[in-house]
Amino acid sequence: MKNRKLILACFLIVGLLSQTNAQDNLLDILDAEHPNEKIFTAATFKMTRISYGQSIETRKKGTLETYWSYRFWNIPNTRTQSFFADKVSGRLALEYGVTDRFSMGVGYSNYDDLFDGFLKYKLVRQQPRNDGSPVSITLFQGGSYNGGGNPYANNNDDFNRLSYTSQVLIARKFNSNFSFQIAPTIIHRGMTAWPSDPTNTFAMGFGGRFKINGHLSFVSEYYWVTNPLKSKETFDPFSLGLNWEIGGLMFQCMLTNTRSLVEDTYLTQTPNSFNFKAPNINLGLTAIYIWHLKKKKHPPQNKL
């Protein structure tokens, strides 16, 4: 009889348990039902450049980016009457997203008299879940034509005025506030001022972004140039900056020691070290506006 009571109690408990099982939290059921499709980390850097250098981001399909970037600095120890700044270096460029992962761009910068063009392809996209790639990888190939040439160069013909930059940009968004990028870079320059200067230069880039709030982030970038020019002293480019974006408008404000705005010149021809004495440091300002040339059509909506 005692046994029977025990068994009865057991059944009652089983019954109660199966009942509570049935009243599982509905949200827990839905959690298990969410489709397990691939999700890629968005906005590792948000802008296609961290500060002066390229980032892994590409423009999305059908968007055109207009890019204005300037560096301002002063000539020391002279009395000048220039308004705001003695010297200005600027680059105007257009960048277009052909697909979500492939974009191309062209630009002109006045200081070095360079016409440049580039292709960017996002090869690997980081996935926030553990099963995907832990990093994003973008391939960058740029070329520039030196419009002014160099009167001192021994090979000043058109073909030799071309320079090429190849980069493998590898970045990881560690959390929603912090992203870091490394960028092995090879530069080939057709034209060198002196035979002793290397035509091939290798550089390693390091760049980071720290999000301050939804629209503002702090960025810093440094390139270590392994074999700089021999004919004159050059320095590694470094920057500290703030990136701010709102709607289709993006601004970059930076302090940097480089005056040039194209990869092959800012990496090989930065004339000053980063310190606060004029004219070593430049104020850099960039404005980017993004135009959506193709708008996504919404999938046809069922009758409501």
Add this chain to the structure above:
Amino acid sequence: MNKLLIFLLVFSFFNGTGQNQEKIIARQGQVSFFSYTSVENIKAKNNQALSIIDFSNNKIAASMLMNVFVFEKTLMREHFNESYIETDIYPKATFEGEIIDFDKSFNGKQTKMINGIFSLHGVSKPIEIKTEIDNTNGNYILTATFETFVKDYDIKIPPLLAGNIAKTISVTFRFEYEPYEK
């Protein structure tokens, strides 16, 4: 006594699993939201929202991933996820509530109130939604449109864009249900 035991066993078993079959689920629910201002109209749509109804107690739940919302402008999607909703931290929006005075056997259209808690961007608020329930021979479709305030969910809009994003967002959903099997 043994017969009683068997009866209890059978009863408790059916009591448990019987309710399991009284759930219906929608796996491709459509949720859209609209922001209308004189400067800009913003529209976004999610085709993968989930919802489940438990007939035994008229409880209803819904859940959706925020990063699958599609916008007309690709940049808006990026801003939405990174600057406003913070999808990295709050990947989902969820709803948990009850259909008031729901009669599941009623064939045709009926309008009922759904009361519950809506959670978005880490903020949970009680809401009431007037919902149209369409039952054609056991195929349930729920549709509704309701208004919600951006301010309620701690979503910060910079003053410069105050004119571009409406203070009240209109949300529309349509869930088509099928029997839920584990």
